[in-house]
Amino acid sequence: MKKTILAAALVAMMPFGAALADSDIGCGLGTQVMKGQKGKVFKVLGATTNGTFGNQTFGITSGTLGCDGDGVVASKARRSMFASANIDQLSAEMAAGEGETLTTLASLYQIDAADREAFFALAQAQHAALFATVDATTGDVLSALEVAMAQDARLSRYVA
């Protein structure tokens, strides 16, 4: 209980709560698949989500800007934050070779519409290499993806 109060007080003191639902490391590169879970009690009793659990932000700390907070929108940071927050969905969509999350990742790599199909096919073909271990982090996944892109004739220019 004391711990909870302390944690709540800390969150309240942070200017616009840098606290995210999943506490990520750095730009979120430490996130592993299947981290978030709310559980049954929430499902049954959570009649409404008009309440929010201590993560009131104002877009400053959670994704508008790079995670270093210096005000520069770093696309690499944006990519890793997005991938980190959606790693489960990405894994499933990469296996299926299509989907909104994967399309969004493609756009964060600034991949032209003409090359998207190649990107989707690559992600699907490389799935085993991208998610090589059960504790692969988002950082591992994106590095492996960029290595694979670098070796692809059509996609190498997006990671150059």
Next chain:
Amino acid sequence: MEPTRVTAASAAASNAATVDVAYRAELLAAARAQKLSADPYWQTLLHVETSFLGTPRSVAVSDWFFLAPDGRYNAQSELDATLAAFFETQARSPRDEPAQCIYGARYRWLSQRLGFDATRLPQQSCPRRDEWMQALDPQRVWVVFPAAYLNSPASMFGHTLLRLDGREVSDGTALLAYAVNFAANTDETNGLVFAAKGLTGGYRGQFSVLPYYEKVKEYSRLESRDLWEYPLDLDEAQTQMLLLHLWEMRGVEFDYYFFTKNCSYQLLTLLQAARPDLQWGDQYRWRAIPTDTLKTTAPLSGDPDYRPSLSTQIAHHATQLSPPELRLARALADGQRAADDDALTALPAEARARVLGVSHDLLYRSFLAGDLPREVSVPRSQTLLRARAQTGVRGGFEPPPRPAVAPDRGHATRRFAAEAGVLDDAARVMLRLRPAYHDLLDEPAGYSDGQQINFLDLAVGIEPETGRWLGEAQLIDIVSIAPRSAVFSPISWRVRLAAERADYGRGLTSALLEGGPGLSWGQHAHLVGYGFLFAQMEANKDLARGHDAGIGPLLGALWRPRAGWQLQLEAAWLDSLDDDGLDRRWVRLGQQWQLRDDVAVRLRVGGERRAGDHTTEATLALQRYF
């Protein structure tokens, strides 16, 4: 938060040298002459409302938000103080910005109305706000409504939020948008405590801005609620006003009430800063239901997009598998079979891809629901996805179709009825009002199937022959009929709390609490059958001990013979747990015909046997939704 607090005295002292006192007085006088403090738009920016006692006050409660000491209650002194503060350049606590930068919407509006002379009232630079606005830079604004989630009728009261599409958002990348959310500040995880405090104003709410994908994840996947996204017609200037006002609201706390001053209501007040023509009168004084607020914004919103949730997708994808394939998918998700199972490898690649896709979604859903630990689900998930990727088959499913009727097109949530009926031989007429929300005989279009929530159904009437007055009050009546399928196995449930006249003894009023768990099968579009283990507790002075409890089966069916016609049949056998108690048996049939969008006829007939007494009842009701 910030160590320094600018007091009025120190601000005046340090400003004295630079402030154009004459111009300040001129502006104050001009604002008074134009009666700007009484302008509805000024009231909008301050979030002024008239309380029950008739006194206007702002529903914002953060002291720092008001520049005048009595600014919360006095729009004129707040206007005076605002104009004066615009001449100051110091950063104000706790926002650490000068007034011009904090109160951007006030500044722009007052500047438009009074024609600020930039040489006498220099416009200050606001780098933090500019940076924030440039990062968001909305090209389009949407109102987003998460529909109720399966088996939770209370979630129909739901939520609304805004989606802001920045320049990054193009076709297919809506996830890069931002969400504007109003929510109560709480760490409460106990839903009952949350509800109790939320009802009584125990929380403060505030706006937040966060990546839209966080909200999509929360609603579509964690909670499995379909999302409806309504594009809003806002031009560039209106969108700018929306952002400026949102920045004003940054960190401002509001009184939060679950039914009235909730997320949907505050979203309207935020939108009103962008579109002053958005009006709702007194409509939300007693309750602001999200779908009702969608009707308020309907004049500025276009045809909505539909974003099916994880559960909706699973259910629809499952229909694209054959029964043996679906069994295989479930066995893979449960771990009873492995990805190298012969039954799977024997399938053609397309079918294999579909089976693996559904099996992984089922597994993921179990994980999110807390049914499977991470140590089990992660390795299994990776094996399934790896096998899925190896098929080389891309996609493979038809997406779920959009429901024909969007939530803003459902019936209005208030219902008034004039009823005429007979109880045994006594004729009766009644008037009935149900302020919210939806029951299983109401027209289901636009609502979540099988989910009923009636709040405060009140009826008064008279028996003309005896001159006896009648009254009924139902506090809450929730029913969730969630059919079981080859994919999902939900438990239906119901609970009801009511006061109604007993048909035994002296006919006193009984207090009733009843409900229980159940199972149901079928399809809501056609026919659903259900059975509950039903318990009823009753308090009445005419009962032997003053109270009684009965338990037994309740069986029922819901049938939609065609659009605009619903039937519900229920029968119950309750045996009293008390030797002296009263056993109850009843059969009830209700049906409703929709005459117009807002008018329906309902016929209820029923028979009940209690302690040897039979009663029969028939009632015809003309219902108006408004």
